[in-house]
Amino acid sequence: MNLQISKGADSLAASARVVYSSVKGMGLAFSDVTEEQVQTLEKWLGPLRERDWLSRNRRRTQRVMMQVAVRVSGQNTAGSRFDEQACTLAINTHGASILLSAPVRNGQGIELLNMATGDKAECVVAYLGQRQGDRTEVGVEFILPNPKFWHVAFPPKDWTQPISDF
Numbered sequence: 001m002n003l004q005i006s007k008g009a010d011s012l013a014a015s016a017r018v019v020y021s022s023v024k025g026m027g028l029a030f031s032d033v034t035e036e037q038v039q040t041l042e043k044w045l046g047p048l049r050e051r052d053w054l055s056r057n058r059r060r061t062q063r064v065m066m067q068v069a070v071r072v073s074g075q076n077t078a079g080s081r082f083d084e085q086a087c088t089l090a091i092n093t094h095g096a097s098i099l100l101s102a103p104v105r106n107g108q109g110i111e112l113l114n115m116a117t118g119d120k121a122e123c124v125v126a127y128l129g130q131r132q133g134d135r136t137e138v139g140v141e142f143i144l145p146n147p148k149f150w151h152v153a154f155p156p157k158d159w160t161q162p163i164s165d166f
């Protein structure tokens with residue numbers, strides 16, 4: 001079907017087909033869209049996708065700021081294998097934040113090796129943060145929950161730092 005969408009001063013005319021529909025809305029698959037049309041869609045949908053990602057990825061467990069030596073392996077964005085020794089910035093029962101020099105993308109599968117224990121875990125890149133020199137802060141999430149991977153007792157969700165009497 002041919003579709004015409006307008007929002008404010010922006011408009012989009014494109015061919016699309018309905019790939020699903022529900023009482024909450026429908027999903028469209030666009031075909032033969034130009035770069036300009038993709039930019040318009042990104043302008044409209046980008047903030048919604050970010051808000052949806054944030055709501056699906058709210059922190060489920062307490063973070064512990066801890067450096068753990070890890071080996072990260074997978075394929076970089078160019079498709080070449082990489083194997084890099086790194087250090088965590090923070091850990092939790094669902095994954096870690098790591099400084100990584102290999103270029104990776106959101107949703108990419110990687111393998112993590114805990115250098116101290118020899119434990120391995122399959123992970124997915126869940127967050128790309130700020131560059132720090134030649135490295136990027138990368139959030140990784142275990143494919144399956146793995147609370148014992150770090151060999152750390154994590155505080156409960158409602159934990160707060162006790163107030164000191166000093």
